Amino acid sequence: MTAYLGSGPYCYASSLAMMLGESSPPPRVLEVLTGAPFGFALFEGTLPFFDPYGWSPEIGLDAAIDLLGWTCHRSDGRDAGEARARLTAALAEGPVLAGPLDMSLLLHQPGTPADYVADHYVVVLAIRDGTVVLHDPHGHPYATLPVGAFLDAWRGAGVSYLDSGYRLRTGFSVRDKVSESEALRRSLPSAIRWLTGRADLAVPPGTLGGVAAVERLAEQVEAGLPDEIHDHLVHFAIRLGARRLADAATCLASLGLDAAAAVATGQARLAGALQYPMVTGDFAAAATILRQLAPGYERLAEALRAGSS
Numbered sequence: 001m002t003a004y005l006g007s008g009p010y011c012y013a014s015s016l017a018m019m020l021g022e023s024s025p026p027p028r029v030l031e032v033l034t035g036a037p038f039g040f041a042l043f044e045g046t047l048p049f050f051d052p053y054g055w056s057p058e059i060g061l062d063a064a065i066d067l068l069g070w071t072c073h074r075s076d077g078r079d080a081g082e083a084r085a086r087l088t089a090a091l092a093e094g095p096v097l098a099g100p101l102d103m104s105l106l107l108h109q110p111g112t113p114a115d116y117v118a119d120h121y122v123v124v125l126a127i128r129d130g131t132v133v134l135h136d137p138h139g140h141p142y143a144t145l146p147v148g149a150f151l152d153a154w155r156g157a158g159v160s161y162l163d164s165g166y167r168l169r170t171g172f173s174v175r176d177k178v179s180e181s182e183a184l185r186r187s188l189p190s191a192i193r194w195l196t197g198r199a200d201l202a203v204p205p206g207t208l209g210g211v212a213a214v215e216r217l218a219e220q221v222e223a224g225l226p227d228e229i230h231d232h233l234v235h236f237a238i239r240l241g242a243r244r245l246a247d248a249a250t251c252l253a254s255l256g257l258d259a260a261a262a263v264a265t266g267q268a269r270l271a272g273a274l275q276y277p278m279v280t281g282d283f284a285a286a287a288t289i290l291r292q293l294a295p296g297y298e299r300l301a302e303a304l305r306a307g308s309s
Helices: 010-021 027-033 057-067 080-091 145-156 180-197 208-221 225-252 258-271 275-280 281-294 296-308
Strands: 041-043 047-049 072-077 098-104 119-128 131-136 140-146 167-174
Touching: 010 027, 010 057, 010 098, 010 119, 010 167, 027 057, 027 180, 027 225, 041 208, 047 225, 057 072, 057 119, 057 180, 072 080, 080 098, 080 145, 080 167, 119 225, 131 145, 131 296, 140 145, 145 167, 180 225, 180 296, 208 281, 208 296, 225 258, 225 275, 258 275, 258 281, 258 296, 275 281
Parallel strands: none
Antiparallel strands: 041 047, 072 167, 098 119, 098 167, 119 131, 131 140
């Protein structure tokens, strides 16, 4: 197995790695610890994500931090003035993890502001002379924004899983020393639960998960997708899903779970193979790949059960 290295939208995993510093596992391990690779969802029946049904980055971040034996303080609010004061006070102690925020309002990124909402995470380093200095893991170290512009994005208005804005994580500290491999082993029961479907988390009406979600997407691809859904897949969702599954395979192989790693590798290959037909308009081929992908999530759950029992 050749592990993937390269660019990709791993904003919260990369931001968390920056916060944990030299003792942090690589982002690929953090991504797996969040549970993100272990499922597929069709949000409101139309918007596809290579995420488990009911999962969100907030759930995933909290899980990864806990599995690694770390703690932090999470705070949020609804008032921009209070948020700025809270951010300023936190920065006196060091960098902070901010998000989810609305990526479409991060004005240092070309093409912004835009008429979409996209969740994102960054590490804020300082406020100097009315300017926020941050590491944006979407390829922009030491980016700068006027404080007001940053606050507009940080509010996170429109981020579907955010119940209040201006969210901040600070005060990262070690509770217990947990090795990378032990954290991954401890994450396996949760991975199985994500793969087999969780009914304890609220989702919007019409949302599908797992096999049903992938098969429904195959039908929609054949019938013709709206431009915004097609663009979401080819610019974001497919490459993120393929990378997540490839990283899951690498992590599972590191634990000696060769059968589960092989299934995850197969899923990653199928996800990655979607990109070309979706870009070139061969939607019949893309639908065929999706139907091959669908049952693999159940096979991965079975392999994880067998390997971790």
